[in-house]
Amino acid sequence: MKIDTNKRIKHQDLEAPISHFATPFPYTFTIEQTVGDVLHTLQSEKHEFPPEYFYITDKDQVLQGILDIRDLPFSPPKTCLVDLVETEVKKVYEEDSLENGLDLMTRNKLLIIPVVNREEKFVGTLEIIPHTENPKRIGKRRSNKRLREDLFQFIGFSIEQKRPLSPWLSFRYRMPWLLCNLIGGLICAVISELYQATLVAFVLLAFFIPLVLTLSESVAIQSMTLSLRFLHTRKIDWAQVGRRLFHEGKSSLLLGLVSALIIVLFYFAWSTEILPLVAIGVSVIVAMMCAALFGGFFPIILHALRLDPKVAAGPVVLMMADVFTIAIYLSLSTLLLM
Numbered sequence: 001m002k003i004d005t006n007k008r009i010k011h012q013d014l015e016a017p018i019s020h021f022a023t024p025f026p027y028t029f030t031i032e033q034t035v036g037d038v039l040h041t042l043q044s045e046k047h048e049f050p051p052e053y054f055y056i057t058d059k060d061q062v063l064q065g066i067l068d069i070r071d072l073p074f075s076p077p078k079t080c081l082v083d084l085v086e087t088e089v090k091k092v093y094e095e096d097s098l099e100n101g102l103d104l105m106t107r108n109k110l111l112i113i114p115v116v117n118r119e120e121k122f123v124g125t126l127e128i129i130p131h132t133e134n135p136k137r138i139g140k141r142r143s144n145k146r147l148r149e150d151l152f153q154f155i156g157f158s159i160e161q162k163r164p165l166s167p168w169l170s171f172r173y174r175m176p177w178l179l180c181n182l183i184g185g186l187i188c189a190v191i192s193e194l195y196q197a198t199l200v201a202f203v204l205l206a207f208f209i210p211l212v213l214t215l216s217e218s219v220a221i222q223s224m225t226l227s228l229r230f231l232h233t234r235k236i237d238w239a240q241v242g243r244r245l246f247h248e249g250k251s252s253l254l255l256g257l258v259s260a261l262i263i264v265l266f267y268f269a270w271s272t273e274i275l276p277l278v279a280i281g282v283s284v285i286v287a288m289m290c291a292a293l294f295g296g297f298f299p300i301i302l303h304a305l306r307l308d309p310k311v312a313a314g315p316v317v318l319m320m321a322d323v324f325t326i327a328i329y330l331s332l333s334t335l336l337l338m
Contacts, residue, residue, distance in 0.1 A: 018101045019094035022115040022124035027054040029081060031064050036077030038067075055114055055122055056085045063114055063122040065089050091116050094123055101126050177315040184319030188326045195330035198338055204271055205333055208263070208280050212329050213322060215259050216287045220295035220321040223248055224313050227299040245296055252292030256285035279333040287328045291321040 013021075029038055038054065054067045065085040075084060091114045092101040105113050105128065112127045192199065199206050226248075260281035267277050295317045299309035 014097065014099040014102070016098055017095050018092055018098055018115055018126055019123075021098055021101075021126055022094060023127060025055060025114075025122075025125045027051045028122060029054055029056055029067070031056050031058050031080075031082045031085060033081050034077060035072055035075045035079045035081070035084070038072060038081070039077065055125075056081055057122050061121045063089070063091065063116050063120055066114075089114065092126060093118065098126075102128070180315040180319040184322045187323050191323070191326045191330060195334055198330060198334045202276055202333070202337055204273075204276050205280070205329075207270065209326070209329065211263070212280070212284055212287060213325055215256075215284060216291040216321045216325040217318055219252055219255055219288045220291035220317050221314070223252070223292045223295035224299055224317050227296045228309060228313070241297075241300055245293060248292050248296045249289060252289045253285065255292075256288040259288065260284045275337055276333070279336045280329075282336075283325075283329040283332045286332065287325040290324045290328065294320050294324065 029041075051069060053069055056064045056067055058064055065087040066089050067081060067085055071084050090104060090108050090110060092104060094115050094117050101113065101115075105111070105126070112125050114122060115124050115126055117123055227244075263280060263284065264277065267280070271277075298317055298320070299313040302309040302313055
């Protein structure tokens with residue numbers, strides 16, 4: 001039975017074994033067969049819409065991997081499937097709960113996943129394609145990114161509804177990360193104490209501390225949000241990460257320059273001294289760039305360490321943004337003014 005995404009998944013269904021929802025999959029071939037065998041089978045049967053890929057097993061029906069249909073036209077008919085099969089394939093076991101299976105599918109953005117038994121024998125597939133729609137339309141829309149995202153959001157929401165945390169568990173899950181904000185605030189207080197002489201000599205600097213902190217925190221959260229979206233759509237490609245951070249650095253530089261310019265326009269309502277203005281403007285630009293780069297990079301590090309960036313990244317990014325900003329603001333101001 002395919003998962004009907006037009007209805008909310010019941011809690012008892014999520015607890016049921018995947019075997020209750022596994023469906024037969026007709027497009028399976030053995031690893032000893034050739035591309036010509038696959039093409040002959042497909043041409044001899046009538047299909048409403050072609051499959052995207054096939055499952056490959058050995059003679060004992062043990063799953064060996066998958067074969068992308070796009071590989072067939074570019075391979076000679078006598079090519080053995082063993083030379084084309086992709087052996088790294090996500091799979092679920094028939095006795096696993098539906099909740100675990102759907103969780104794996106949403107994390108890996110899969111609309112269909114093979115189901116095997118404990119002997120690794122292929123028994124069918126688990127699908128989350130709406131079975132109430134016209135199959136031809138489904139075939140055309142499988143590549144539709146928005147449709148896929150809607151399906152995964154629906155499944156993810158259903159799973160989360162199944163897992164309400166008790167207040168105590170929620171507290172234990174979230175409080176350690178919120179302690180980062182408390183620690184960050186204490187560190188900022190210590191840094192301010194170290195630069196007390198600068199703040200006493202130039203009281204005007206204290207007026208702009210909330211503004212500078214707000215700008216850094218905001219740009220850090222923006223960068224963090226973009227990184228979380230980046231992690232949802234790609235495996236970690238460190239070259240791509242480097243290019244994204246470089247782009248983020250340039251964007252934050254422009255944001256910092258515009259923010260500093262706006263501060264300049266209002267600064268002279270308080271003072272006509274130039275050096276404090278320079279200190280504030282330069283600090284804003286440098287602090288925003290550091291906060292943006294950290295906000296963009298830290299979720300990727302958490303993801304690489306197999307931690308949950310959705311919960312952990314926010315408090316830590318804000319803590320580091322505050323600490324970096326206060327340190328940069330007061331140290332640069334001291335360097336330029338004292």
